Amino acid sequence: MRRRYLVDRSVRYLLFFSALIxxxxxxxxxxxTLREAWPxxxxxxxxxxxxxxxxxxGRDQFGLLAMIAGSVWAAVGSMxxxxxxxxAGAIFLAEVAPVWxxxxxxxxxxxxxxxxSVVYGLFGMVVLLPAIRRIPVAGNTGFGILAASIVLAxxxxxxxxxxxxxxxxxxxxxxxxxxxxxxxxxxxxxxGVTLPAARSGIVAAVILGVGRAVGETMAMIxxxxxxxxxxxxxxxxxxxxxxxxxxxxxxxxAVEISYATGLHExxxxxxxxxxxxLIMIINSSANLLIRExxx
Amino acid sequence: xxxxxxVVLSTDYAPGGRSNLTLRHLTERAAFALLWLAGGAAVVALxxxxxxxxxxxxxxxxxxxxxxxPRGGLAGEGGISTTIITTVYLVALTISVAAPLGIGAGVFxxxxxxxxxxxxxLIRRIVTVAxxxxxxxxxxxxxxxxxxxxALFVSALHFGFSLLSAGLAGACLIxxxxxxxxxxxxxxxxxxxxxxxxxxxxxxxxxVSSVVLPAALPGIMTGIVLSVGxxxxxxxxxxxxxxxxxxxxxxxxxxxxxxxxxxxxxxxETNAFQKAMATGTILIVSIVLINxxxxxxxxxxxxx
Numbered sequence: 235m236r237r238r239y240l241v242d243r244s245v246r247y248l249l250f251f252s253a254l255i256x257x258x259x260x261x262x263x264x265x266x267t268l269r270e271a272w273p274x275x276x277x278x279x280x281x282x283x284x285x286x287x288x289x290x291x292g293r294d295q296f297g298l299l300a301m302i303a304g305s306v307w308a309a310v311g312s313m314x315x316x317x318x319x320x321x322a323g324a325i326f327l328a329e330v331a332p333v334w335x336x337x338x339x340x341x342x343x344x345x346x347x348x349x350x351s352v353v354y355g356l357f358g359m360v361v362l363l364p365a366i367r368r369i370p371v372a373g374n375t376g377f378g379i380l381a382a383s384i385v386l387a388x389x390x391x392x393x394x395x396x397x398x399x400x401x402x403x404x405x406x407x408x409x410x411x412x413x414x415x416x417x418x419x420x421x422x423x424x425x426g427v428t429l430p431a432a433r434s435g436i437v438a439a440v441i442l443g444v445g446r447a448v449g450e451t452m453a454m455i456x457x458x459x460x461x462x463x464x465x466x467x468x469x470x471x472x473x474x475x476x477x478x479x480x481x482x483x484x485x486x487x488a489v490e491i492s493y494a495t496g497l498h499e500x501x502x503x504x505x506x507x508x509x510x511x512l513i514m515i516i517n518s519s520a521n522l523l524i525r526e527x528x529x
Numbered sequence: 530x531x532x533x534x535x536v537v538l539s540t541d542y543a544p545g546g547r548s549n550l551t552l553r554h555l556t557e558r559a560a561f562a563l564l565w566l567a568g569g570a571a572v573v574a575l576x577x578x579x580x581x582x583x584x585x586x587x588x589x590x591x592x593x594x595x596x597x598x599p600r601g602g603l604a605g606e607g608g609i610s611t612t613i614i615t616t617v618y619l620v621a622l623t624i625s626v627a628a629p630l631g632i633g634a635g636v637f638x639x640x641x642x643x644x645x646x647x648x649x650x651l652i653r654r655i656v657t658v659a660x661x662x663x664x665x666x667x668x669x670x671x672x673x674x675x676x677x678x679x680a681l682f683v684s685a686l687h688f689g690f691s692l693l694s695a696g697l698a699g700a701c702l703i704x705x706x707x708x709x710x711x712x713x714x715x716x717x718x719x720x721x722x723x724x725x726x727x728x729x730x731x732x733x734x735x736x737v738s739s740v741v742l743p744a745a746l747p748g749i750m751t752g753i754v755l756s757v758g759x760x761x762x763x764x765x766x767x768x769x770x771x772x773x774x775x776x777x778x779x780x781x782x783x784x785x786x787x788x789x790x791x792x793x794x795x796x797x798e799t800n801a802f803q804k805a806m807a808t809g810t811i812l813i814v815s816i817v818l819i820n821x822x823x824x825x826x827x828x829x830x831x832x833x
Contacts, residue, residue: 242732246641250652252633253642253659256708259701260662263669263677270680322567330564339568342575348816349578350762352792353809357578360585360802388574395571421557442668449670451765452793484672484765491679491769492690506676510669517668 271507274500283504289462289486291494296501298508300464304379304480305512307465308458309447311383311476312390317440320391324398324439329424347392355456358385363457371477373468377459380476385453390443397442401435402428434523441520445513451484460485483509579813586806594807599775599791605801609808611777615692615785618778619767620760622696627704628753634659634704635711635749640737667705674702675769683770690772693781698770702763703756710755714748715741751826758819762812764789788812 274283278296286297323343327336358381367376405428413423429436459479468474481489483505491502593608600607642656678698688694718741726736742749764787772784773794786794788808795805 238732238735242734245734245738249633249637249641252630253637254655255630256634256704257655257659257662259704260659260666262681263666263673263701266677266680266685267673319567319570322564323571326564326568330561331568335565335568339571342572344820345579345817346571346575348758348762348820350764350789350792350809350812350816352762352764352789352796353582353812354578356792356796356802356805356809357582359796360806361581388578391571391574419553419557421560422553425560445668449672451670451672452768456793456796484670487672487676488765488768491676503676503680506673510673513668513670513673514665517665521664 267503267506267510270500271503272500274497274504275507277497278501278504283501284508287464291490291498291501294497296497296504298483298486298505300462301481301483301486301505302508303464304458305448305482305484305509307379307475307480308382308386308454308482309444311379312386312447313440313444315383316387316390316443317394319387320394320443321398321436321440323391323395324402324436325424325429327395328399328402329420329428343392343395346388347396351389351450351453352456354385354389355453358382358453358457366477369477371468371471371474374474374477375459375479377457378477378479379458379465381457382454382480382482383476385457386447386450389450389453390446393446394439394443397439398432398436401432401439404435405431434526438520438523441516441523445516445520448482448509448516449484449513451482451488454482455485455488458482458485460489462486483512582806582809583813585803586808586810589803589807590810594804595811598777601775603799605795605799605804609788609791609811611775612786612788612791612808613811614777615771616761616787616789618692618785619696619699619771619787620757622692622781623699623703623760624753624756626696626700627707627756630700631704631707631752632711632749634663635708635715636737636742638708639712639715640733640741644733663705663708666701667709670765671702671763672765672769674698675766677701678766678770689782690770690784691782692771692778692785695767695771695785696781698766699760699763702766703759706756706759707752710752711745711749714745714752717748718744747826747829751823754819754822754826758816761787761815761819762789763787764793768793 274296278294283296283298284302285299286295287299287303288295288297289300323339327339331339362381362384363376365376366378366381367374409427409431410423413427414420418426458481460481461479462481463479465475465478465480468477486505487502487509491499494502595608595613596610597608598611599605599609638656638659642652675698678694678701682688682694682697683690688697722740722744723736726740727733731739767787767790771786771790773786773790774784775786775791776783778785789812792805792808792812795801795808
């Protein structure tokens, strides 16, 4: 009896200890990234980093604006292409698809989520870049925001579709039945009752998709061109902005970290902090919406 | 009053009930057709990406490709044997670090945390913070884990670009996945199981180890298999911690490259796109296998 209690006690503290270690890791990540980034914030200044688009490590110029713009434009492009498709897919899965088709679509979405990002990047390099290069605009290299947006649109599709489908499914049956009983068609019910009721969950799905898009690294390095410029339209047509090359915050870290030293390295950690804060804002607003829905 | 209703009817539901219904059915048809297209688009996207990579890559796959080392160079000659070995090492390393910690933390959070809350405010606060931390970590982009791994393991602890650095950074990456799936699996075990066991006079650990954990095992395994998939397909973390040497690592402090990293290097530093797609094909096949295992596990879990 005594021994059983002794074992029980020690296991309890062992488990508590492993929970503590997990917590410790979270702390370490925050602490280390911040500690390494601190000199950059002190010497360059946060405001300067956020508002300058000059990133020239050789001359100690570390402006992040170009990379922030690159991340934002790639995310915007992927939203324009991906969100309608992903949401329509979610409505299809939750409301319209017959069982056999649901099985096919759902396993496809699941597999899309599992495919490594380098494979998407590779597909982008081999298939998308040559195709985009054919668009006759001066200065178009194929690499750029359009290619990045298309790749990202496919990558965020599973995230948005899965969460939005859950949200749509969570709408109480009675809502739909009430609407159908009033003589509305199935489509009118979806549009007028189901979607508005699932709104917060759907918005959360889209926001999490944005988070995924902003956080993607390798596929972006492979197709976006990585040049440090503020994305600008290549000619008078504003849409050619999407043919402009760019670099994302994530790509900036990955491309330069292995050879950076001194202030340059600190500035890359500062890039990580900016990215982290951006993702935190995005994810916590999504979590807030999801929690609100549960209530 | 009746006039008003008449007005509403005539403006909103013109012209007459029957054709309005036809119109509404027509709209529905069109909308559903579009929804079918969207559903089909997901399938088409998958077939396009997977199909293209596999069709282009499969021609380069033979025994020689699987069992010879990459020889490097601009043409990306050689096979992928060392990258397979590195991937296996890395999976083993990350799982053996993260699984005990993650499962332990998950068990603590579900089985012990609530009951310890009575003890002192400190533990309660720690539990709350731990929950928040896990939730936060799960959403952090992988490059941040890479950055952290680079700062702590590669530079501060002087492990260099090595299997050890990459393994520890990878363990941090999958820790939240394992904690979460463990928690979910434990929460799915009915309360009555625990009560039945405790009523027989067992200690809490006896209940957890011989009743709750066996019941939750398929769910916990799902989390681990999921993490294996995550490590196989992860690139960003290992790009900044593993180095990228194409030789097979012989010690924990050796550099290496996983299959996913190999795809990246082939695609960006050589012109051996066919080799890259062949490696990609192997990656896709492993992911399909992993998904199949997860399906099997979930079905077993659901049957209980």
